[in-house]
Amino acid sequence: TYIMAIETSCDETSVAIIENGTVIRSNIVSSQIETHQQFGGVVPEIASRKHVEMITWIIEEALKVAQLELSDLSAIAVTQGPGLVGALLVGIIAAKSLSLALDIPLIGVHHIAGHIYANQLVHTLEYPLISLVVSGGHTEIVYMEAPGQFKIIGKTRDDAAGEAYDKVARALGLPYPGGPFLDRLAQEAEESIPLPRAWLESDSYDFSFSGLKSAVLSVINQAKMKGLTLNSGHVARGFQESVVEVVVEKALRAVKAYGAKQLILAGGVAANRGLRERLTASCEKLEIPLLIPPLNLCTDNAAMIGAAAFLKWEKQQFASLDLKADPSLSLEAWSV
Ligand code: ATP
Numbered sequence: 001t002y003i004m005a006i007e008t009s010c011d012e013t014s015v016a017i018i019e020n021g022t023v024i025r026s027n028i029v030s031s032q033i034e035t036h037q038q039f040g041g042v043v044p045e046i047a048s049r050k051h052v053e054m055i056t057w058i059i060e061e062a063l064k065v066a067q068l069e070l071s072d073l074s075a076i077a078v079t080q081g082p083g084l085v086g087a088l089l090v091g092i093i094a095a096k097s098l099s100l101a102l103d104i105p106l107i108g109v110h111h112i113a114g115h116i117y118a119n120q121l122v123h124t125l126e127y128p129l130i131s132l133v134v135s136g137g138h139t140e141i142v143y144m145e146a147p148g149q150f151k152i153i154g155k156t157r158d159d160a161a162g163e164a165y166d167k168v169a170r171a172l173g174l175p176y177p178g179g180p181f182l183d184r185l186a187q188e189a190e191e192s193i194p195l196p197r198a199w200l201e202s203d204s205y206d207f208s209f210s211g212l213k214s215a216v217l218s219v220i221n222q223a224k225m226k227g228l229t230l231n232s233g234h235v236a237r238g239f240q241e242s243v244v245e246v247v248v249e250k251a252l253r254a255v256k257a258y259g260a261k262q263l264i265l266a267g268g269v270a271a272n273r274g275l276r277e278r279l280t281a282s283c284e285k286l287e288i289p290l291l292i293p294p295l296n297l298c299t300d301n302a303a304m305i306g307a308a309a310f311l312k313w314e315k316q317q318f319a320s321l322d323l324k325a326d327p328s329l330s331l332e333a334w335s336v
Pocket residue numbers: 010082083111115134135136137138161162163165166177178179180183267268269271272273298299300
């Protein structure tokens with residue numbers, strides 16, 4: 001089975017071909033970061049137009065690298081949501097056209113299911129498992145009793161982890177997207193300034209990052225008002241320690257409470273070195289099997305969409321040609 005997957009939910013135009021749900025035959029990712037950097041964030045209108053310019057070329061490239069023809073494809077998968085509606089539409093229209101022209105099934109995929117199933121491209125999943133999802137727009141703890149069964153047991157009540165990273169990075173004068181830059185600063189710093197931890201209720205798996213973000217902004221402003229120079233490395237490290245400590249503790253507590261066989265990490269912030277190191281150390285100590293995708297499969301890519309699409313392929317749950325982009329698509333409702 002060769003599934004061609006298309007991902008255009010945000011600022012990466014990506015097309016992949018996945019063999020039997022687990023083998024990456026090609027995974028082409030074209031990032032628009034340089035275009036959006038000058039605006040300090042993703043401009044939706046520009047994102048859509050760039051996807052239109054790129055999509056045909058990326059499809060051709062994905063076929064070329066995989067050394068396959070259009071006629072070899074078994075199905076076309078595409079990110080249906082969540083994401084920017086205009087950006088999603090570009091991928092969906094391309095996918096529908098291919099599905100219609102080749103007369104092969106169309107599969108709509110949930111973007112976060114994709115982030116989670118990126119792990120399946122490099123690891124063997126064992127259920128029940130807990131997935132810690134930390135991305136640009138989501139921070140969730142997901143319980144999965146079986147393949148394709150998603151139950152959200154905790155989520156952010158305000159900002160997502162990646163969003164908080166990007167906002168704090170911006171306040172420190174770092175380029176967009178700031179997560180990776182802030183990560184590097186934190187790694188290099190020798191000290192950290194103390195910042196609060198948002199534990200919420202003692203039994204809650206929910207997160208909150210807006211209070212932490214405000215605390216950082218207030219430290220920066222106070223230093224400015226007093227005319228002091230602030231060491232941004234110390235701020236970065238303090239912020240990173242606060243985020244990492246809370247997400248790791250909650251994820252481990254969920255693993256125990258749900259009797260999970262594995263903990264899997266997913267989403268763009270899974271690329272964070274501080275988080276990977278701390279989670280690895282804690283899981284070793286508690287003998288919890290931990291799965292983390294390689295860096296190129298953490299941030300947005302179409303290979304992960306192809307991996308998740310295979311769940312629907314196996315159950316023959318196909319979309320019709322009236323598939324609609326859904327910016328607020330529910331993960332639980334997408335369960336197979
Ligand atoms: P979502 O997946 O929730 O729809 P998205 O697709 O925009 O959001 P991802 O591609 O999953 O987000 O991840 C991008 C985010 O990951 C950005 O916020 C970026 O700053 C963050 N990120 C990437 N690398 C790192 C890192 N090393 N440390 C911290 N954050 C990082």
